[in-house]
Amino acid sequence: MDLKSNEPFWLIKNGLINSYPSLQSDESCDVLIVGGGITGSLIAHQMTKDGFDTILIDKREVCNGSTSATTSMLQYEIDVPLSELIEKIGENGAVKSYRACADSILEIEKLAKKLGSQAGFQLKTSFYYATDKADLIRLKLEYETRKKYGFAVRWLNTSEVQDKFGFQNTCGGILSELGASIDAFRFGHELLEYNQKRGLRIYDKTELRSVQHKRGFNLATTENGSRIRAGKIIYCTGYESAGMIPEKIVSLKSTYALVSEIDPVAFKSIEKTLFWDTDSPYLYFRTTDDHRFLIGGGDEDFQNAQKRDKLLNAKEKEILTKLKKLNPGFEVITDFIWAGTFGETKDGLPYIGEHPKFKNAYFVLGFGGNGITFSAIGMEMVSLFMKKKKHPLSRYFKFGR
Ligand SMILES: Cc1cc2nc3c(=O)[nH]c(=O)nc-3n(C[C@H](O)[C@H](O)[C@H](O)COP(=O)(O)OP(=O)(O)OC[C@H]3O[C@@H](n4cnc5c(N)ncnc54)[C@H](O)[C@@H]3O)c2cc1C
Numbered sequence: 001m002d003l004k005s006n007e008p009f010w011l012i013k014n015g016l017i018n019s020y021p022s023l024q025s026d027e028s029c030d031v032l033i034v035g036g037g038i039t040g041s042l043i044a045h046q047m048t049k050d051g052f053d054t055i056l057i058d059k060r061e062v063c064n065g066s067t068s069a070t071t072s073m074l075q076y077e078i079d080v081p082l083s084e085l086i087e088k089i090g091e092n093g094a095v096k097s098y099r100a101c102a103d104s105i106l107e108i109e110k111l112a113k114k115l116g117s118q119a120g121f122q123l124k125t126s127f128y129y130a131t132d133k134a135d136l137i138r139l140k141l142e143y144e145t146r147k148k149y150g151f152a153v154r155w156l157n158t159s160e161v162q163d164k165f166g167f168q169n170t171c172g173g174i175l176s177e178l179g180a181s182i183d184a185f186r187f188g189h190e191l192l193e194y195n196q197k198r199g200l201r202i203y204d205k206t207e208l209r210s211v212q213h214k215r216g217f218n219l220a221t222t223e224n225g226s227r228i229r230a231g232k233i234i235y236c237t238g239y240e241s242a243g244m245i246p247e248k249i250v251s252l253k254s255t256y257a258l259v260s261e262i263d264p265v266a267f268k269s270i271e272k273t274l275f276w277d278t279d280s281p282y283l284y285f286r287t288t289d290d291h292r293f294l295i296g297g298g299d300e301d302f303q304n305a306q307k308r309d310k311l312l313n314a315k316e317k318e319i320l321t322k323l324k325k326l327n328p329g330f331e332v333i334t335d336f337i338w339a340g341t342f343g344e345t346k347d348g349l350p351y352i353g354e355h356p357k358f359k360n361a362y363f364v365l366g367f368g369g370n371g372i373t374f375s376a377i378g379m380e381m382v383s384l385f386m387k388k389k390k391h392p393l394s395r396y397f398k399f400g401r
Pocket residue numbers: 003034035036037038039040057058059060061062063064065066067068069070071072073074075206207208209236237238239240255256257296339340341342365366367368369370371372373375
């Protein structure tokens with residue numbers, strides 16, 4: 001699957017941070033992680049920390065899938081609002097999912113500090129706003145629901161939004177205290193480098209082709225015939241997992257993002273906040289730690305890469321026109337624009353757990369706008385699964401739910 005167009009910003013900004021050898025021999029390990037994006041990197045960190053002899057393989061260079069294309073907003077706010085998620089899956093699962101996402105932002109912060117990360121982790125507030133009056137009742141209900149369950153939120157009315165951010169056409173919105181941003185591409189690389197020094201074996205350009213389930217272990221074969229004997233396999237294969245799993249678990253789409261030239265002054269009023277609106281598809285933006293304006297949106301309900309990439313110029317125009325309506329003062333000069341595959345699940349939640357067709361294995365598939373925070377939740381979940389324990393979110397994130 002072609003996960004992204006040619007110019008994802010993080011790949012260009014960071015270049016090839018680390019490259020690893022491909023696997024050319026037979027190996028064995030306790031845990032084989034398939035996929036070295038941000039999810040695989042986080043899970044590899046947990047497995048190494050838990051003392052498992054771990055191998056990670058990726059068919060590309062590591063972090064070169066969706067992780068190189070992400071806009072890396074870290075939010076506890078799931079694509080499905082809390083009030084709607086309660087209706088879909090009940091209060092217990094919905095509130096626990098939101099709280100787990102909030103906790104995972106702080107977990108990522110801790111981890112970034114521990115690693116001495118240069119990936120620009122920044123805590124930010126998050127502003128979820130409406131430009132259409134028709135969305136206002138729904139948004140106010142969401143505000144009341146979040147307040148009821150103890151999330152630190154404040155309602156900003158039209159004039160407060162105008163004063164604080166200079167936005168003209170909003171009907172108000174929810175300002176949340178907790179959010180963050182990071183360069184997930186760099187952070188993934190940092191996690192892998194850190195854990196390689198602690199025994200993690202990493203092989204890139206190594207594609208898993210088949211797995212035989214033996215009694216008590218898996219025998220994985222790569223495209224060049226190398227074999228890995230692994231007690232457990234953890235699939236962190238991102239959106240490409242949709243092609244592995246027989247039932248439909250995710251709707252794949254195309255999405256677009258662009259980043260401006262560096263301007264340390266122009267976007268000062270918004271640099272401490274993440275923004276997203278209630279439209280469908282939603283527009284979202286933030287600044288980067290090197291003072292660029294990063295904005296995404298324009299989702300299309302198809303996944304064909306050629307068709308997707310042909311729309312790049314039209315999408316740039318569409319996204320920037322929408323932004324201009326919000327704040328005519330923003331002068332965004334595009335430096336890079338790219339497109340990527342994106343996936344939505346029926347309830348906005350990830351798939352983390354066992355699949356009946358894959359024995360001795362777990363999946364960590366952090367789909368949706370919260371992919372990265374979900375992947376961080378996956379660390380704790382998989383750590384418990386490996387100890388044969390359940391996690392309170394298992395039933396809400398499981399296959400066949
Ligand atoms: C434009 C865009 C904006 C986004 N914005 C946000 C955001 O603001 N916040 C957020 O949280 N999320 C966001 N996301 C989603 C986020 O990027 C993803 O959730 C995240 O990158 C997924 O990481 P991953 O490691 O699971 O997948 P990937 O980065 O795709 O990694 C999976 C890896 O598995 C490897 N692989 C697959 N099959 C095999 C195989 N058979 N053998 C070996 N290796 C294999 C692939 O090569 C790949 O490197 C965005 C996504 C896009 C495209």
